[in-house]
Amino acid sequence: MTDLETLIETGSRQGIFDLLTATPALATKETSHGISPILLACYYKKPEIAALIANFANQINLFEACALGKLEETAFITERNPATVNAFSKDGFTALGLATYFGNEEITKLLISRGADVNIPANNGYNVFPIHSAVASGNISITKMLINAGANVNVTQQAGFTPLHAAAQLGNVDLIILLLEHEAEVDIRMEGGKLPADLALEKGFNEIAEILKV
Numbered sequence: 074m075t076d077l078e079t080l081i082e083t084g085s086r087q088g089i090f091d092l093l094t095a096t097p098a099l100a101t102k103e104t105s106h107g108i109s110p111i112l113l114a115c116y117y118k119k120p121e122i123a124a125l126i127a128n129f130a131n132q133i134n135l136f137e138a139c140a141l142g143k144l145e146e147t148a149f150i151t152e153r154n155p156a157t158v159n160a161f162s163k164d165g166f167t168a169l170g171l172a173t174y175f176g177n178e179e180i181t182k183l184l185i186s187r188g189a190d191v192n193i194p195a196n197n198g199y200n201v202f203p204i205h206s207a208v209a210s211g212n213i214s215i216t217k218m219l220i221n222a223g224a225n226v227n228v229t230q231q232a233g234f235t236p237l238h239a240a241a242q243l244g245n246v247d248l249i250i251l252l253l254e255h256e257a258e259v260d261i262r263m264e265g266g267k268l269p270a271d272l273a274l275e276k277g278f279n280e281i282a283e284i285l286k287v
Contacts, residue, residue: 074099074102074104074105075105076092077089077092077093077099077104077110078104078105078106078110078113080092081110081113081114081117081119081122081126082117084117084119084122086121086122086125089122089125089126090125093125093126093129094129097129099129100126100127100129100130101130101131103163106164107163107164108162108163108164109134109137110126111123111126111127111130111133111137111140111141112136112137112140112162112164114126115137115140115141115175120141120142123140123141124141127141133146134150135147135150135151135157135160135168136162136166136168136171138150138180139168139169139171139172139175139177139180139184140171140172140174140175140177142175142177142180143180144177144179144180144183147168147172147180147183147184148183151168151183151184151187152187155187155188158184158187158188158189159188159189159190159193161195161196164197165195165196165197165198165199166195166197166201167189167190167193167195167203168184168189169181169184169185169189169190169191169193169203170193170194170195170201170202170203170206172184172203173203173204173206173207173210173212173215173219174206174210176210176212176215178212178214178215178218181203181215181218181219182218185218185219185222191203191204191219191222191223191224192223192224192225192228194228194230198231199230199231200229200230200231201230201231202224202225202228202230203219203224204216204219204220204224204225204226204228204236205228205230205234205236205239207219208236208239208240208243208245208248208252209239209243211243211245211248213247213248213251216236216248216251216252217251220251220255226252226255226256226257227256227257227258227261229261232263232264232265233261233262233263233264234263235257235258235261235269236248236252236257237249237252237253237257237258237259237261237269237285238261238263238267238269238272240252240269241269241270241272241273241278241281241282241285242269242272242273242275242276243276244273244276244278244281246281249281249284249285259285259286259287260287268285268287269285270282270283270285270286270287273285
């Protein structure tokens with residue numbers, strides 16, 4: 074398993090193929106990170122590696138499907154077991170949380186249509202909501218979807234970080250406008266006292282900082 078994790082981290086497609094050909098059971102064995110090899114590859118931003126590993130798995134679960142962008146598998150699993158739409162993965166994220174984090178718009182739309190709660194945060198201590206993930210990845214379409222489904226734009230993750238803090242830090246004007254249009258509050262302070270305007274200023278986005286000034 075240690076060998077597989079190292080190969081995933083280094084992105085060695087041939088090494089992974091050879092290892093899983095010899096020992097296919099490793100494709101579904103839990104890694105030292107407490108997640109599957111498929112999810113580990115997704116977190117390393119190596120979708121091709123994740124897809125390769127998935128080919129050696131007899132089946133993938135809902136969380137892996139959402140991370141991989143597998144719409145048909147997501148639809149099949151949630152139709153068969155509707156309660157899974159608000160369940161948590163081993164590392165504490167909902168299916169919607171993973172779909173938004175990895176920018177899978179069609180899966181996000183499907184999950185919302187099947188009752189995924191847009192206001193459930195990760196239960197792993199980070200308190201990350203789907204809207205945090207969507208804004209952090211700069212995905213306007215998914216952010217709009219979440220807001221239209223009732224997402225609270227002023228939720229705070231660990232350290233009091235709001236979606237507006239994230240958009241300000243990124244200097245993403247379109248996301249900032251979208252959030253402000255839906256009553257994002259400019260005066261929420263993170264732990265330590267920083268406002269969204271402060272984060273924009275730190276990154277050199279002076280005009281944005283002026284717009285967000287309290």
